[in-house]
Amino acid sequence: MKQEQGIVLETIGDLAKVRIGRHEECGSCGACAGAQHVVVDAVNPLGAQAGQRVRFAFREENVLTGAFVVFILPLLFGGLGAVVGHWLARLFELEGNTPYILGAVFFFLLALVLVKLFDRRAAKEQALKPVIIEILDKHQS
Template sequence: MKTEVGTITAIKDNNLAEVKVGRHSDCMACGACPGAENITITAINTLHAKLGQKVEFEVRDANIVIGAFICFIMPLLAALVGALAGRFAALSWGYDITQAEIIGGIAAFALGLVGVKLFDRSLSKAEHTKPKIIALV
């Protein structure tokens, strides 16, 4: 489990809270994201922390790895499959192979991005994937 510190910016229903996350250890050395100071997450608020309180929360490492794989690798794999499907279609129907591979790759990449968005929506509703507030700081 990875733990981070943030500030409660809003209280939601069902024991949920919006937490503004500061730059964490992984971001300190990078600095590539200009919006890293404005990241907010929804966390389970079992400690009933109040608005403005600093809290420590934990995020399961498996959720980070799965999320990174889905966001970054799946669209690329979809593009590869789309390019191969375009190649197969071009060989079968006598079209230009390169154009069919490009069109198939772009179309499958776009579908992969839609799949990522749908997956994200389904995970955001799942309670077991949300970070959990574990302590008041």
């Protein structure tokens, strides 16, 4: 399990919104251009309050799965769509690049729908969220 530190911004039920600073892995990604801080929803079993610095843990495989779904899956689906477009073009004896492009675009858009469904499922599933494991500042700031 990977661990990070952050500051609790607010608590909502058994969840806490935790602001973490960017680190080397975030800085090289570029997906959050201009963002100096990332906010995550973390399970809050210790009852951390707003303003407290906390340490939280998350499974690295969840990060890898999310990165695959968001970045790689649409590319794979686009390629698959181009292959399906090629197959349909041969089946219906179509000329030109239009079937390949339409197939790639259709499957890419389908992948974006799957990414959105994955995101909704991940947002609801507590097991995929980081968990606060330690309150570093016992007092509120």
